[in-house]
Amino acid sequence: MKLLSRSEELVLLAVWKLQEEAYCVPIRSELMQITRKNWSFGSIYDPLERLERKKLLESYLTEPTKERGGRSKRIYRMTKHGKKALMELKRIQETLWQGAMDLKA
Amino acid sequence: MTPNPKYQKLLKFAEWVLKSIHSDHGEYTHLGDFSEVFSHIQAERGPAAALFWYWLQVVRSLPGFATNRIYWSFIMFRNYLIISYRTTLKNKWFSLLNIAGRAVGMACFILILMFVQFETSFDRFHEKSDRICRVISRHTKRQPDVTEFDDNTPELLAEALAADFPEIKRATRTREAFADRAILQYQDKIFYQKGIFADPEFLKIFSFPSLKGDLEQALVVPKSIVLTQHVAQKLFGSDDPLGRIISYKERNRQYDMTVTGVIADVPKNSHLQFDYIVSHATTVAEKKDSYMIGNWNVWNYATYVELTDSQAKSQVEEKFPAFLARQGQEAGSDEFFLQPIRDIHLKSQIRGERATNNQIQYVYLFMSIALIILLIACINYMNLVTARSMTRAKEIGIRKVAGANRRQLSKQFLGETLLVTAFALGFSLLTIKFILPYFNILIGTDLQLSALTQPNLLVLIAGTVLFVGIASGTYPALILSALKPVNVFKEFSAFGKKGAGLRNVLVVFQFGVSIVLIASTLIVYNQLNFIKNQKLGFDREHVVLIPVWEKETSDKAQAIRTELLQHPEVTGVSISGGLPTNIRSRYFGGKFMKDNGEYVETFVCFDYVDYDFLDVFKIELVKGRNFSREFGEDKKAILINETLWKKLGWADPVGKEVDVMDYNRVIGVVKDFHFASFHKEIEPMVLAFGEGGNIAVRIQPGGVTSRVELIRTVFENNSKSQPFDFYFLDDSFNEFYRKEQRTGEIFGYFSLLAIFIACLGLLGLASFTVERRTKEIGIRKILGAPVTKLVGLLTKDFVRMVVLANLIAWPVAYIAMRKWLENFAYRINITLGTFLLAAAAALLIAFITISTQTLRAALSNPVDTLRCE
Numbered sequence: 001m002k003l004l005s006r007s008e009e010l011v012l013l014a015v016w017k018l019q020e021e022a023y024c025v026p027i028r029s030e031l032m033q034i035t036r037k038n039w040s041f042g043s044i045y046d047p048l049e050r051l052e053r054k055k056l057l058e059s060y061l062t063e064p065t066k067e068r069g070g071r072s073k074r075i076y077r078m079t080k081h082g083k084k085a086l087m088e089l090k091r092i093q094e095t096l097w098q099g100a101m102d103l104k105a
Numbered sequence: 106m107t108p109n110p111k112y113q114k115l116l117k118f119a120e121w122v123l124k125s126i127h128s129d130h131g132e133y134t135h136l137g138d139f140s141e142v143f144s145h146i147q148a149e150r151g152p153a154a155a156l157f158w159y160w161l162q163v164v165r166s167l168p169g170f171a172t173n174r175i176y177w178s179f180i181m182f183r184n185y186l187i188i189s190y191r192t193t194l195k196n197k198w199f200s201l202l203n204i205a206g207r208a209v210g211m212a213c214f215i216l217i218l219m220f221v222q223f224e225t226s227f228d229r230f231h232e233k234s235d236r237i238c239r240v241i242s243r244h245t246k247r248q249p250d251v252t253e254f255d256d257n258t259p260e261l262l263a264e265a266l267a268a269d270f271p272e273i274k275r276a277t278r279t280r281e282a283f284a285d286r287a288i289l290q291y292q293d294k295i296f297y298q299k300g301i302f303a304d305p306e307f308l309k310i311f312s313f314p315s316l317k318g319d320l321e322q323a324l325v326v327p328k329s330i331v332l333t334q335h336v337a338q339k340l341f342g343s344d345d346p347l348g349r350i351i352s353y354k355e356r357n358r359q360y361d362m363t364v365t366g367v368i369a370d371v372p373k374n375s376h377l378q379f380d381y382i383v384s385h386a387t388t389v390a391e392k393k394d395s396y397m398i399g400n401w402n403v404w405n406y407a408t409y410v411e412l413t414d415s416q417a418k419s420q421v422e423e424k425f426p427a428f429l430a431r432q433g434q435e436a437g438s439d440e441f442f443l444q445p446i447r448d449i450h451l452k453s454q455i456r457g458e459r460a461t462n463n464q465i466q467y468v469y470l471f472m473s474i475a476l477i478i479l480l481i482a483c484i485n486y487m488n489l490v491t492a493r494s495m496t497r498a499k500e501i502g503i504r505k506v507a508g509a510n511r512r513q514l515s516k517q518f519l520g521e522t523l524l525v526t527a528f529a530l531g532f533s534l535l536t537i538k539f540i541l542p543y544f545n546i547l548i549g550t551d552l553q554l555s556a557l558t559q560p561n562l563l564v565l566i567a568g569t570v571l572f573v574g575i576a577s578g579t580y581p582a583l584i585l586s587a588l589k590p591v592n593v594f595k596e597f598s599a600f601g602k603k604g605a606g607l608r609n610v611l612v613v614f615q616f617g618v619s620i621v622l623i624a625s626t627l628i629v630y631n632q633l634n635f636i637k638n639q640k641l642g643f644d645r646e647h648v649v650l651i652p653v654w655e656k657e658t659s660d661k662a663q664a665i666r667t668e669l670l671q672h673p674e675v676t677g678v679s680i681s682g683g684l685p686t687n688i689r690s691r692y693f694g695g696k697f698m699k700d701n702g703e704y705v706e707t708f709v710c711f712d713y714v715d716y717d718f719l720d721v722f723k724i725e726l727v728k729g730r731n732f733s734r735e736f737g738e739d740k741k742a743i744l745i746n747e748t749l750w751k752k753l754g755w756a757d758p759v760g761k762e763v764d765v766m767d768y769n770r771v772i773g774v775v776k777d778f779h780f781a782s783f784h785k786e787i788e789p790m791v792l793a794f795g796e797g798g799n800i801a802v803r804i805q806p807g808g809v810t811s812r813v814e815l816i817r818t819v820f821e822n823n824s825k826s827q828p829f830d831f832y833f834l835d836d837s838f839n840e841f842y843r844k845e846q847r848t849g850e851i852f853g854y855f856s857l858l859a860i861f862i863a864c865l866g867l868l869g870l871a872s873f874t875v876e877r878r879t880k881e882i883g884i885r886k887i888l889g890a891p892v893t894k895l896v897g898l899l900t901k902d903f904v905r906m907v908v909l910a911n912l913i914a915w916p917v918a919y920i921a922m923r924k925w926l927e928n929f930a931y932r933i934n935i936t937l938g939t940f941l942l943a944a945a946a947a948l949l950i951a952f953i954t955i956s957t958q959t960l961r962a963a964l965s966n967p968v969d970t971l972r973c974e
Contacts, residue, residue, distance in 0.1 A: 024138040041138065041162065042169075064137075069120075071137030 004056075009089055010035075011047040012056060015076045016086060023073040024048070048076060056082035112152045116143070119156075119163050126170040181513075188500065189521045199493065199869060203486055204525060206865040207577075208532035210482030211569060213858055216537060216544055217475035218565055219552050224468050227374045227450035231312045235415045238443035240266075240408040241455055254442065254455045257404040260397050263304070266410055269428055272417035277306035278385065278406040279377075287355035288655060288827065289381065291340040295828060297654070298336055298380035302388055308368075310411045311377070318347050318366030324384040330362040331382045337367045353383070354826060357656040360387065373551045376449045376462075401434065410443065418443050467848070474855050477618050479569075481859055483577035484611045485866035486522070490581035492608065492873045494588070502590040514586035522578030526570050547850055549843075609906055612870070615863040616910035616947060617917075622856030624918040624943035625925075628935060629849035632926060635933045636842060642778025643685040644723040648834035649816055650684065651800040658824040662800055665823045672819075674805050674812050679721040682797020683712025686838050688780040688790060695791070696764040697753050709749060709765065710780065710788050713795030719744075719775065721803045722834075729759035729773030732794050739794055742772040749789035750774050768793050782841035783931040801834070860947065864954045867903065871958040875899060882962050883970035895963035900955050907951045911944045918943075 004012065014030050015022040028044045031037075051057040058079050061072040078086070120136055139162060147155035193200045228234055240262065241254040263276040279301050286297040305324045308315075308331075316334060323331050330353065337346045346364045353362045362383065371378055388394045397403040412418065425441045444453060451465040504514060538554055545552055556562065653659050666678040688710050695709050716732045718724070727747065732739045743765060750758050761771045768791075777787050804812045817829045839846070875882075882895055919935060926932045 024135075025141045028142075040165070041135070042166075045135070068137035069140040071140070073137060 003092075004051075004085060004089065005047070007043065008047045008051055009086075011044060012051055012078070012082060012086055015048075015057060016078050016082075020075070022076045027076075051082070052076070054081075055079055056085055112156050115156055116159060119159050122163050123166065126166065185517050185520060186524075189524060192497070193525075196493075196496065198872070199489060200525075202865045202869045203489060204529045204532060206482045206485045206862045207526060207529035207573065208536060209858060210479045210533075210862055211526075211529055211573065212533035212536040212540070213855075214475045214479045214569060215533060215557075215566060216541075217471050218562065218569075219556055220544075220548055220550060221468055221472055222556070222559070222562055223374060223550055223552055224451060224463055228376055228446045230372055230374070231310075231446070233310065233312070233411055234447055235445075236412045237310055237446045238410050238412060238418060239446055239449060240410065241442050241444050242404070243440045244438070256407045256455055258406055258408040258441075259401050259404050260406045261399050261401070262406070263306070263408045263410075265428075265432060266408070267306075269431070270421055270424065272413055272421050273410045274413045275306050275310050275411040277304055277310050277409050279303035279307055279409070280388075280406045281379075282355050282383070283358075285652070286654065287353060289336065289340065290352040290354070291349065294340055296336070296339055297828065297830065299378070300381040300383060301377070301379045302383045302385055304385035307382065307409075310409060313368045313371065316367045316369055317345070318364075320366050320368070323366035324382060325386065326363075326365075327384060327386040327390040328360050328362050329365040329384045329387075331366040331368055332364060333368055333370045333380050335370050336380045337364070354655040357659065358391065358393065359656065362387075374450075376446070401432070409446070418445070471851070474622070478855065478859050478862065479573065480576075481615045481618060481862050481866075483573055484615055485862060485869065486525075486577040487580050488608045488611055488866055489869040489873075491584050492870055494581070494585055497585060498588055501585055501588050505588075505590045511586045515582040518582035518585050519575070519578045522581070523570070523574035526574040526577075529573075530566070530570050547847070547854070549847065608870070612863075612867065612903075612906050613910045613913065615859075615866060616907050616951065617914040619856060619860040619863050620911055620914035620943050620947045621918045621921070622852060622859050623946055624914065624940055625922055626849065626852040626856050627939045627943055628918075628922045628926075628933075629845065629852055631939065632929065632933050633842060633845055633849055636783050636929075636931070639779070639783070639931065641685070641838075642724060642776055645686070645834045645838050647804050647806050648721065649802045649804060649813060649831050650834055650837070651802070651816070651820065651829070651831050653680075653798045653800060653827075654830075655827050658827045659798070661823040662796070665800060665820060668819050668823070669802060669816065672815060674808075674815060675802055676805060677717055677721040677803040679715055679717040679801045680796045681712075681714040681718045681799055681801065682795060683714055683718075683780075683792070684799055684801070684834070684837065685722045685724065685778060685780055686834065686841070688712045695766075698762060699753060700755055705753070707749075707752065707789065709745075710790040711765070712792060713797045714744075714792045715794070715796050718792070718801075721801050724778055725776040727774050727776050728757075729771070731773060739772070741768050742770050742794055743768045744773045744775050744792040745771055746775050746787070746790040746792075747777045748787050749791065752789050765791055766793065783929050786930045860950055864950060867951055867954050868958065871899075871903065871955045874902075875958045875962040879962060879965070879970045882965070883967035886963075886967045887971075892960075892963045896956065896959045899959040899962065900952065903951060903955050904948065907948050908944075911940075911947065914943075915940050 010031060011027060014027045018026055018030065024041065024044050027048075028039050028041065031039050031044070048057065048059075052059060056079060057076045059074050059076045061074055064070050064072045120140070123136060123139070139159065143155050143159050146158055228237075231237060239256055240258050241256050242258055243254050258278075260278055263278040266273050267276040282300045282302065286299050289296050289298050303324060305321070308320045308324065317337075318331070320331070323329060330351070332340070332346060340346065340351065341349065346367055349364050350361050351364060353360045365384075368382075389398055397405060410421075412421065422442055426436065429439060429441070430436060444455075450462055451468060453462055501514060509517075534557075537557075541552060541554060544550075557566070653662060658665075662680045666680060669675045669678050695711075696704055696706055698704050714732075716734055719726060719731050726744075728750075729744075731744070732742065743763065745758060755761060758771050758774050762769060763771060775792070779787060780790065781788070802816055804816075813831065816831065820829050878899070882899075885895060885898075918940070922935060926935070
């Protein structure tokens with residue numbers, strides 16, 4: 001299977017981390033906080049849509065809330081495949097880091 | 106927290122923009138995300154910042170949206186184009202009918218638009234055209250039986266008006282030269298030209314652009330003349346005309362004129378038409394003309410005023426009675442009104458209008474007929490497309506299955522119609538280019554193709570294309586897009602039946618209009634023929650007329666007569682003021698004594714004739730005798746016509762004492778003859794003895810050219826200073842009816858066009874019907890049906906529609922034409938025969954059109970039509 005792009009990877013990870021709160025707005029603010037970069041809505045929607053098409057994510061709609069002007073949230077949940085892909089990525093990263101010199105040194 | 110309502114509105118608007126540009130209209134979660142962030146920011150940094158952020162998002166999403174949209178619409182548009190192109194080529198015959206019909210309809214409409222634009226542009230080129238008025242007058246006391254206005258005013262009126270009314274900024278007086286055409290001569294170049302006399306104010310009020318010379322001063326001095334460009338060009342070529350002396354001859358006046366200016370040629374859309382202007386000071390200085398200067402009783406000048414403000418017209422008119430009283434005129438004797446010059450061409454109904462006027466009704470009439478023809482062309486398209494919807498059914502089905510919605514399909518078909526219409530526009534412009542010269546001759550205008558580039562016409566033409574496209578495309582688009590894919594693939598036979606009722610109604614309408622036009626044309630021509638074959642009371646054929654323009658010719662007229670009479674080809678010569686087609690002077694002071702001794706004053710038409718007048722024009726004498734060379738005292742005698750005799754009720758008119766001008770005795774009565782057009786009843790008339798400005802020569806029939814040559818030689822032997830010029834009495838008679846003649850011709854062409862386009866439509870429908878019934882015909886043939894019966898079967902429905910159209914068209918045509926005929930005092934009755942003829946013509950044409958299709962089908966070999974199954 002092809003590797004995920006960096007933005008896909010980050011979004012996927014954020015979805016996993018946020019669990020039940022994983023919809024666009026918290027994902028975006030989480031990523032903005034951690035990366036200290038501005039993420040546009042488009043740059044979140046796009047990976048989310050792609051991941052969903054690749055069946056790594058699935059989504060459902062919640063009840064509408066007042067805060068959102070009477071509109072529902074689309075909450076994302078990781079699928080089995082998503083989990084596998086994320087684990088694979090983690091393995092690759094960790095394997096690569098193994099034996100590499102400590103950057104702080 | 107209640108947000109500011111203004112912010113709220115802006116927010117709503119932003120949301121609406123986002124919603125409408127997003128491809129997934131139903132997906133509201135994105136908007137939810139946006140509004141969530143919005144409220145976060147609002148809580149942290151206030152509503153203004155939040156709103157700013159929101160709008161930033163909107164703006165940033167636009168470029169992506171735009172590229173997306175353009176990309177996809179291009180793809181779809183290309184597809185639509187290819188499909189249109191293919192269907193056009195696939196049904197060449199059908200497409201040809203379609204485009205041809207529309208091109209002809211549009212060409213006709215655009216031509217009429219150009220014509221209307223020209224007609225409504227009259228006199229608008231003057232900068233102050235909204236403020237210039239012509240003074241029109243009516244002599245209530247002096248001519249009680251004349252209710253019409255005319256534009257004659259006394260010479261001194263202009264000055265008096267300008268001095269008396271603060272609302273009148275300037276006033277000018279102008280009159281036409283006495284002779285219709287005067288002679289202008291420079292060295293060996295000699296030309297007849299039509300001109301006017303005017304004072305210096307004339308060129309300040311009207312905007313005739315100056316090319317050479319100072320127009321402020323050009324008309325101040327006596328014997329100065331301003332030429333229009335083409336006259337200056339003819340006389341002087343490329344030399345500078347300013348300051349040159351030309352010789353000017355008119356009747357018995359002759360001047361050496363100094364050219365003081367050159368102006369551009371007078372545009373065709375001006376009611377004032379002239380080739381040169383002579384200064385009014387010339388008339389003032391001329392002794393012979395002194396009687397009309399400063400005289401309240403001689404009315405032969407036209408007065409134009411420039412108002413300070415376009416609203417001042419009615420104020421000025423209200424003050425006219427008081428003004429007339431100040432001028433020492435008897436109250437109620439004359440009435441003056443102002444007429445805006447923009448209204449002169451289309452709305453003026455005054456007597457003796459100087460230029461040929463049109464009537465706004467005619468303009469409306471042409472406009473509506475052109476619209477109807479355009480409508481007929483649109484109907485063709487509607488009928489053909491819906492009838493043949495079967496051919497597109499599969500495509501529509503596939504498109505629908507692939508997800509096209511009704512809106513997209515409607516757009517596609519509407520777009521296709523527009524495309525074909527634009528294509529047809531190209532053809533119609535090409536057509537116009539070729540027929541414009543003929544159209545100009547027909548309507549008597551001078552339209553140029555370049556007129557089409559005028560912005561308002563361009564807009565109108567674009568509007569026409571849109572109108573035609575939408576009018577003819579909407580209905581088919583709705584019908585086609587409503588087809589249900591399931592039905593499309595299930596059974597074909599249902600198609601084409603859809604909307605058959607409406608189609609029939611439309612065909613009936615088309616033919617109804619065509620029949621109305623044909624019947625109208627026939628009636629117009631019948632009336633014109635009636636006029637031409639009427640007993641006029643004089644013989645208008647074989648008479649050559651030579652107008653006398655200047656003094657030498659006038660002096661030599663008798664010599665010319667004597668010499669002409671020596672030739673056997675010439676049977677008579679009369680030198681008279683009046684012509685039987687042109688006795689229009691009216692005299693209001695005639696006094697007649699009735700048999701009971703009572704004096705009556707009645708107006709009469711009056712003109713001068715000589716001894717030979719009655720012989721040359723073959724006018725019958727019913728009582729008394731003609732003027733005769735043997736009776737010396739005839740110089741004071743008059744002839745009257747039967748109408749006047751009847752009006753006065755004399756038992757025996759011969760020898761009656763009268764007082765008409767200087768004449769005192771009736772010597773004879775002539776049979777009534779039509780000396781005005783058939784629009785009017787014959788009026789009382791007096792012919793007095795005297796010579797005048799026309800040499801009328803009656804020639805033997807046959808060999809017209811050689812006879813005119815003979816007359817020319819004789820004329821040129823005698824008169825050196827007037828170029829030979831002649832016309833036939835016949836032509837001057839026809840001039841009366843030129844407008845009617847023209848209307849007749851235009852109706853003729855319009856009805857031809859209408860029936861042509863209607864037939865194109867019928868042809869398409871017939872070929873479609875035949876196509877659908879080929880199998881049926883094949884089977885009928887095998888079973889032994891004869892060709893005639895088959896043709897009858899296929900033709901029946903169409904013929905029935907044309908017959909129905911007749912029934913509707915007859916009353917319409919009858920009412921309209923009766924109204925038109927009311928313009929004539931002498932007119933035909935509308936007979937049933939005319940209508941039957943129109944009906945027969947329409948039926949025959951329709952039948953021939955349909956037969957081309959039905960015959961082919963009926964004659965075809967059933968083997969060919971049936972073998973495919």
